[in-house]
Amino acid sequence: MGVYEDLGVRPLINAWGTVTAVGGSLMAPEVLEAMREASTAFVDLHELHRKAGRHIAASFGVDAACVSSGAAAGLTIAAAACLTRSKPECRGQLPDTTGLPDECVMLASHRNRYDRSILASGARIVELSASPTIDELRMAVSDRTAMFLYLAESESVPESLSLSAIGAAMSELGVPVVVDAAAELPPRSNLVRYLRQGADLVLVSGGKEIRGPQSSGLILGDSELIAECTAHSFPNHGIGRGMKTDKETIVGLVKAVDLYIQRDEDAQLWVWHGMVDEIVASLSFHPHVRARGGTLRSPGIQPAVIPRAYLTPLRRSAEEVAARLRAGDPAVVVGLVEGELAVNPQCLTPEQIPMLIQAVGGAC
Ligand SMILES: *Cc1c(COP(=O)(O)O)cnc(C)c1O
Numbered sequence: 140m141g142v143y144e145d146l147g148v149r150p151l152i153n154a155w156g157t158v159t160a161v162g163g164s165l166m167a168p169e170v171l172e173a174m175r176e177a178s179t180a181f182v183d184l185h186e187l188h189r190k191a192g193r194h195i196a197a198s199f200g201v202d203a204a205c206v207s208s209g210a211a212a213g214l215t216i217a218a219a220a221c222l223t224r225s226k227p228e229c230r231g232q233l234p235d236t237t238g239l240p241d242e243c244v245m246l247a248s249h250r251n252r253y254d255r256s257i258l259a260s261g262a263r264i265v266e267l268s269a270s271p272t273i274d275e276l277r278m279a280v281s282d283r284t285a286m287f288l289y290l291a292e293s294e295s296v297p298e299s300l301s302l303s304a305i306g307a308a309m310s311e312l313g314v315p316v317v318v319d320a321a322a323e324l325p326p327r328s329n330l331v332r333y334l335r336q337g338a339d340l341v342l343v344s345g346g347k348e349i350r351g352p353q354s355s356g357l358i359l360g361d362s363e364l365i366a367e368c369t370a371h372s373f374p375n376h377g378i379g380r381g382m383k384t385d386k387e388t389i390v391g392l393v394k395a396v397d398l399y400i401q402r403d404e405d406a407q408l409w410v411w412h413g414m415v416d417e418i419v420a421s422l423s424f425h426p427h428v429r430a431r432g433g434t435l436r437s438p439g440i441q442p443a444v445i446p447r448a449y450l451t452p453l454r455r456s457a458e459e460v461a462a463r464l465r466a467g468d469p470a471v472v473v474g475l476v477e478g479e480l481a482v483n484p485q486c487l488t489p490e491q492i493p494m495l496i497q498a499v500g501g502a503c
Pocket of ligand 1: 159208209210211212251253292319320321322343344345346355356
């Protein structure tokens with residue numbers, strides 16, 4: 140790992156998942172090769188952006204797609220599109236929203252660390268009470284409402300309303316629904332499900348389960364809104380100009396989507412279950428740790444279908460063990476969920492499992 144060692148940066152064994160702060164995911168050699176090839180010629184970036192969007196939309200079986208520099212950038216661009224969709228002549232004035240509807244309505248239970256990206260467009264967030272009825276939801280909508288933001292991972296919190304119910308109400312009121320589904324893959328079927336249930340735009344990270352470039356993402360959905368997103372995006376000189384998607388990133392994401400569409404999701408889940416079983420079986424003999432396999436008990440950490448090994452250290456706190464793992468050699472990062480270590484196999488290779496088991500055994 141010369142490039143990292145040269146900088147004094149230690150590579151990590153990632154038992155946490157497609158977490159952006161540790162690198163998101165790793166790209167396949169085919170993706171890197173596509174990016175290398177893209178780097179050898181000049182092209183019209185407007186044309187590349189448009190045609191890549193068309194190709195990706197066809198791959199996912201959705202109406203239209205716009206490549207962004209990540210799901211967070213997608214939030215800003217999607218919000219901008221919702222602000223100006225009926226007044227395209229006002230695109231250039233953002234983030235000044237004078238004369239435009241500027242409210243992004245969302246449920247209190249869906250507020251999250253990423254929703255501030257909406258504010259960069261100039262929109263304001265209007266938060267609804269803890270668990271509103273559909274009537275209260277309707278009453279919150281006025282001619283100032285530009286969009287409704289729905290966080291896909293909050294779908295299953297008890298205070299939430301279903302996307303279908305919100306989709307139906309907003310569609311009657313003519314308010315576009317934007318779904319942040321950055322980390323909601325697998326399953327692949329989620330994307331089309333959100334659109335069917337009433338989403339007008341769905342945001343996905345390119346650098347998580349799709350395993351494209353880390354600075355890439357997708358906005359999928361309604362053709363007219365996607366055209367408005369494209370108008371706000373790089374290389375146009377709008378609010379999205381600073382969220383650059385270069386030719387290598389666009390081509391890399393196209394290749395990653397092609398590979399992603401062909402991936403056998405059942406086989407992949409089977410491999411992940413095998414890894415979890417191996418970790419649990421090996422550590423069940425350890426005197427200082429209790430190990431079990433499982434899926435998420437509480438909603439909010441995604442993707443829900445991926446199995447985890449849950450480990451309860453008996454001599455030290457889970458936080459202390461996580462810190463020891465991170466400081467160890469090799470350095471290992473794991474999730475922490477409700478006082479347990481959560482080992483997510485999503486970014487592990489089979490060769491790393493014995494190392495991981497040894498590291499955890501030593502740290503407990
Ligand atoms: C990861 C994530 C994002 C940000 O995605 P990027 O592609 O890193 O910009 C936004 N929203 C949620 C819910 C996420 O999990």
